[in-house]
Amino acid sequence: MDVEKAYQQIKSSIPNDVTLVAVSKTKPTEQLLEAYNAGVRIFGENRVQEVVDKHEALPKDIEWHMIGHLQSKKTKYIAPFISLIHSVDSIKLLKVINKEAEKNNRVIDCLIQFHIAEEESKYGFLPNDAIELAEKINELNLKHVHIKGIMGMATFTDNTNQVQEEFRNLKQVFDLLKKNKWPHIDTLSMGMSGDYDIAIKEGSTMIRVGSKIFGSRK
Numbered sequence: 001m002d003v004e005k006a007y008q009q010i011k012s013s014i015p016n017d018v019t020l021v022a023v024s025k026t027k028p029t030e031q032l033l034e035a036y037n038a039g040v041r042i043f044g045e046n047r048v049q050e051v052v053d054k055h056e057a058l059p060k061d062i063e064w065h066m067i068g069h070l071q072s073k074k075t076k077y078i079a080p081f082i083s084l085i086h087s088v089d090s091i092k093l094l095k096v097i098n099k100e101a102e103k104n105n106r107v108i109d110c111l112i113q114f115h116i117a118e119e120e121s122k123y124g125f126l127p128n129d130a131i132e133l134a135e136k137i138n139e140l141n142l143k144h145v146h147i148k149g150i151m152g153m154a155t156f157t158d159n160t161n162q163v164q165e166e167f168r169n170l171k172q173v174f175d176l177l178k179k180n181k182w183p184h185i186d187t188l189s190m191g192m193s194g195d196y197d198i199a200i201k202e203g204s205t206m207i208r209v210g211s212k213i214f215g216s217r218k
């Protein structure tokens with residue numbers, strides 16, 4: 001698998017205003033460097049220790065995104081450098097991110113994760129709770145987190161109609177929140193290797209692509 005070729009191919013097939021996050025979890029730093037040399041500056045990781053190590057090892061102009069479930073107690077390790085946390089799935093976590101960001105004199109960009117898939121194992125808030133949740137978050141008036149948008153994952157299935165419907169559902173949540181509670185939000189993170197084309201058709205502004213760039217994971 002040629003990382004550069006794969007990256008360029010995806011990049012040239014998506015609109016310019018859709019941000020491509022290269023999901024490099026489990027991949028060795030040499031492969032990330034290959035991607036870096038091909039122009040990648042945004043990497044997505046889902047483990048705290050791994051993103052800390054890779055941040056240490058690789059060039060400092062890289063934006064690191066946390067895309068997987070984040071335990072509150074581990075937030076302090078990524079707070080000094082993380083660019084965007086896609087996976088805020090509890091108020092408790094958001095408060096901890098705020099606290100750790102303050103310690104680092106930072107405002108950390110966050111996405112609120114919603115559960116749109118059929119599978120039970122995935123994290124996230126329920127779409128029906130969106131408005132109430134946004135009100136709660138607004139009341140907290142946290143000064144060191146910035147809610148930039150929302151994130152979600154579709155069901156892992158060949159049924160493209162189902163995937164499309166789930167993304168459409170997430171876009172509706174995004175529009176609802178933007179219209180009523182968070183007029184400033186601009187990021188809708190949805191779409192992975194197998195479904196980003198559908199996600200973009202449904203309004204995604206940020207896709208998270210791993211295996212299609214780096215090859216399959218064990």
Ligand SMILES: *Cc1c(COP(=O)(O)O)cnc(C)c1O
Nearest residue numbers: 023067192193194208209210211
């Ligand atoms: C692993 C992962 C991805 C990328 O998955 P691919 O199918 O390899 O593109 C995207 N989003 C999240 C949250 C992930 O954990």
